[in-house]
Amino acid sequence: MKNSAYLKKYVENHPNNKMAWYLLGKEYEQNGQEGKARYCYIQAGSVYEAFESSKIPEDLWMGYEAELLHASQRQEQRSRLIRKIGLALLLLLFLWLPSAQAPGPWATTSNKPVAGAVDSRPRDEQSTKREVGADVHAASTKQRAAAPRFTAIGYTPGGRGVLDDFGSLLAGSETKDHHQVLLAMDKKGKWLNWSHQMPVVYEVQSLGNGRTSVQSYDQAACLCTPPDPGKLKNKAVKWIARQESLAVLSSAMLHYKEKKGDWPSSLDDLTQPFPNNWLAGTNIHMKEAFEPMLRELAKREQSGGETPGDAESGSIELAFEQGDELFFTQPLEVIVDTSSHRLVVVSGPVILRSYLVGLGGDKTPEGTYRITDKVVNPNGRPDGEFGTRGMQLSDTNYAIHGTNEPESIGGDESLGCVRMGKKDVEELFDLLPVGTKVTLGKGGLPDQDLTPTKRFKLGDRPDQSNPHRTYRWLQ
Structure with missing residues (x-):
């Protein structure tokens, strides 16, 4: 005892x-x-x-x-x-655990658990006794060569709370993935921060015969010198960019279905000139993913199940034929915290962007709206009082737009609208489809900047100006 x-x-x-x-x-x-x-x-x-x-x-x-x-x-x-x-x-142990994953952010795909032998010897001992594990190495050479699949988890530097994660990992069902890499999202209260610099913290590899290796890349947690994650970081950057594009595409398809009653038949349905510019443009990731995403959504609807990811509270759980998966399982939304002058783009508990904005104090209304009109140069020119982009909030005179008074960002100088800097509003315009939910209220958001060095920008853009109207929102 x-x-x-x-x-x-x-x-x-x-x-x-x-x-x-x-x-x-x-x-x-x-x-x-x-x-x-x-x-x-x-x-x-x-x-x-x-x-x-x-x-x-x-x-x-x-x-x-x-x-x-x-x-x-x-x-x-x-x-x-x-x-x-x-x-x-x-x-310092090189852990060997039964291959398993937890539901939620750990899980991608799963089968029933399979009990198997476990090797928990330290790595140094294993390196001096390679002949003992030669059969394991031979059996798993092809599996090690498999391309890694990525996901992201809330993580505290130093590995605090990691035991609870591993308990959930074992309690989940066995994964069919052979090689998975976990990226770390910073925790901010109930929120998780998505960024382009998320570090690699774990690598999980199936070794065959019911064995799985777990490698930590957090030096503070393992009190060791981890392997260089450079190659994994390069692949992670591409995965992050792809997931942002898939989140925008899936949100647009869901809002289109909600409005029209049918799914879009092609990307062209989502990228028409104003006012049917559900998307501001497209990119290679959207072009590759549209068909499998459409098939999955239509198949679920035909099977009699609930439409995944309805714009209010549903979720999307899509597994594409090539094994690619959608990380963001809820449509993109916007939350504006009028007390901290913060506008964030979220999917569930994950914050993808956080911008400092200008507001109108008590003149800025609280409530829930939808983005209706999305227009380039709402004043008819790029240097107008509304800047280069505008997104109207439902059937009101309020909008999220740019400004020709950048010094007003962070203050309460507008007549009620949400003002943004040029780079911020142009990125937001590309991130948010028509139909996106926007909530304005006080409190609840971390006061932080969360914008990438390389901004999200779509190509193949249709004409998104409105030659028939010069907007007169309450600037």
Whole structure:
């Protein structure tokens, strides 16, 4: 029972940590206290079920337990030596776990779990005994060569909270992916920040025979020198750009269906001249994805299921024939925080962009609107009072638009409209399809800038000016 006191104290301070409850139950069970063990297992819930159905060696349990023990001891002693020893027991291991993934942001595709052998030896030991693992290497050479698939998760630098993630990973169903790379989104309260510089934090590779390797790329978490993720970063940049394009395309298709009653038959339906410019243009990613996305949406509708991702609250979960998947599972929306002068583009809990904007104080209305007119040069010229882009909010005299007074950004000088800088409003114009939901209200958003160096910009643009009207919004 030398460790039970630490574990007991840990669960008192972290009652929602199911892994800690499970490890405390193991301590009680080993010491014959079955009643206490059962109580702990009940608190552990799905983590208990996942681990008990898997063949996990004892030394791996010791690794998990060591991290929890260290967390408790650190609160009491703040010892640098104990910190290094405790974390090293878990995070220097080259973990081999039954191939599995959790639902939500971890999951891409799944089958039923398969229990398998586990190798939890440290990497140094493995490198000196290559002959022992030669059969594993031979069996998995082709799988290692498979192109990685990417996803992104909320992540705290240093790996804090990683045990809960791994518990969910084991509790999920087995993935059919052979090679997956996880990128880190910063956490801001209930929000997750999407960016073009998301770091690689984990690489998960199936080795065959029921084995999976998990490599950490967070030096602060593993207390090691991780491999160079340079090649993975280059591929991640391309994945990020593609996912943004797919989010814009899927949102446009859903809003088109909501308005017209039918799905668009081609990209041309979405890229007509004003006023039918649902999209500001197209790019190669949209051209490649339109047909498989349309087939999937139509198939789901014909099967009698609910249309995925309705504009209010639904979600889109599309798996394309080539194995590509849609990361953003809800349509893009806009939220304007009038207290912080922030306009953000979101999909569910993920913030894709955050811009500083100019408002009108009490003159700016609160409520929910839809983008109706999307027009280039709303004053008939690029240097007008509304700048180069305008997006009208429902059937009102309010709009999101540019300005010829850039010094007003961040203040309350408008008559109620939302003013944006030139680069910001031009990027937003390309990101938001006609029909996008816009909510204005006070509070709830982190006060941060979140814009990429390389802005989102579509090509093959139709004529999006309105020669029949010069707009007179409440600037």
